[in-house]
Amino acid sequence: MKWKLLAACIVALTLLLPLSRSQAQEKLRFSYSSTNVVNAPWWMAKDKGFFKKHGMDPELLFIGSTTVSVQSLIAGDVQFGNATGGGIASANAGGGNLVLVSCFINTLPYQLVVSPSIKTAADLKGKAVGVSRFGSASDTAARFLVKSLGLTPGKDVPILQVGGGIERVSALRTGKIAALSASPGVMALAEGVEYRILADTGNVSEKLLFPYICGATTKSFLASNRDLIKRATMAMIEGTHYFKQNKAETKKIVAKYSRQNNEKYLEEGWDVTARLLERVPYVTMEGAESQVKEVLANRPGVPLKTQDIVDNGLVAEIEKSGFIDTVYRGK
Incomplete structure (x- = not known):
């Protein structure tokens, strides 16, 4: 058996x-x-x-x-x-x-990174913000942060499709854009690029x-x-x-x-x-x-x-x- x-x-x-x-x-x-x-x-x-x-x-x-x-x-x-x-x-x-x-x-853990000369929302008006693609997370974050400053994306602040984080940092360096939406760690790669943080999704009154x-x-x-x-x-x-x-x-x-x-x-x-x-x-x-x-x-x-x-x-x-x-x- x-x-x-x-x-x-x-x-x-x-x-x-x-x-x-x-x-x-x-x-x-x-x-x-x-x-x-x-x-x-x-x-x-x-x-x-x-x-x-x-x-x-x-x-x-x-x-x-x-x-x-x-x-x-x-x-x-x-x-x-x-x-x-x-x-x-x-x-x-x-x-x-x-x-x-x-x-x-x-x-969206993003920051609105700007050229050193931009110190206020008024300074940003009329200047371009770089994102990867329209409809992307970087685009959504950029528009949210621009709105948090009392500005209208696309009207007060042009939004440009530039590419990934490294491409956006490069565009900031050359002056093609005056600001960009940056995800965690990206600006650590921006050696030699001067910048300021104008807004941060973690610090706005309305949680994103x-x-x-x-x-x-x-x-x-x-x-x-x-x-x-x-x-x-x-x-x-x-x-x-x-x-x-x-x-x-x-x-x-x-x-x-x-x-x-x-x-x-x-x-x-x-x-x-x-x-x-x-x-x-x-x-x-x-x-x-x-x-x-x-x-x-x-x-x-x-x-x-x-x-x-x-x-x-x-x-x-x-x-x-x-x-x-x-x-x-x-x-």
């Missing part, structure tokens, strides 16, 4: 092992839209093996803006990617079928709630691959925890993806990002609602609601299961 039972167990294991290997090799194409340290949850999950731990063979792609990243999701070039609430709202208002399922940073570093996919892919996206989210939760708990190793990984070894940049970026990363990555509904309203202001009559761009169900399931508590207890 014992031998028969043992033989049956061996057969069962033989049948299960190929399934496990197949699951471990399940391919998924991810994208992130900036080389700034705030994208660390993706990098940590990839380089520290959390995606593989949760049964995925990940391909991580850099797509240089939220706008293009959203287009890649719609086209099916990637299955899961970083996107902002504004990017998803704009896409869905135009007929897209996208949804945010998690958000690891729910605000904004789904910023979020996990997005199409509603159709989520419907047919819900468990896969859930496991990807779990991997990123573990990546976030690793980032917060392992500063030295994290900075090495950030240096790899950002292609920056500037210690000041790595230190400042880590400090800001570690404070902002969510333990439980729900998408802020208030922030998503504000982005939907902003999109609808330019497209009146479009039947778009906040719940059309957010599904917090996966994170709720993960939290209820006790997984996040277990990760943060280190068990």
Whole structure:
């Protein structure tokens, strides 16, 4: 009897092992839209093996803006990617079928950096502010900060598409722009560039709630691959925890993806990002609602609601299961 039972167990294991290997090799194409340290949850999950731990063979792609990243999701070039609430709202208002399922940073940690000669809001009037692309996080932050100074973006202050953080710093250096919106650590790379901080999203009276570093996919892919996206989210939760708990190793990984070894940049970026990363990555509904309203202001009559761009169900399931508590207890 014992031998028969043992033989049956061996057969069962033989049948299960190929399934496990197949699951471990399940391919998924991810994208992130900036080389700034705030994208660390993706990098940590990839380089520290959390995606593989949760049964995925990940391909991580850099797509240089939220706008293009959203287009890649719609086209099916990637299955899961970083996107902002504004990017998803704009896409869905135009007929897209996208949804945010998690958000690891729910605000925009940006500063309005200006030339030294600009000391007041009045000094900024009529001078150009550089952003990466219209509709991007840097664009949203720039417009928010300009408004916080009592000025009207586009009317009082021209907004120019310049490129990434390094390109914007270069444009400030040459005088092409008089100001730029800068994310964590960027100005640490501005050696020899004189500047002032005129406004900061962390210091304005109205807190900027904004789904910023979020996990997005199409509603159709989520419907047919819900468990896969859930496991990807779990991997990123573990990546976030690793980032917060392992500063030295994290900075090495950030240096790899950002292609920056500037210690000041790595230190400042880590400090800001570690404070902002969510333990439980729900998408802020208030922030998503504000982005939907902003999109609808330019497209009146479009039947778009906040719940059309957010599904917090996966994170709720993960939290209820006790997984996040277990990760943060280190068990």
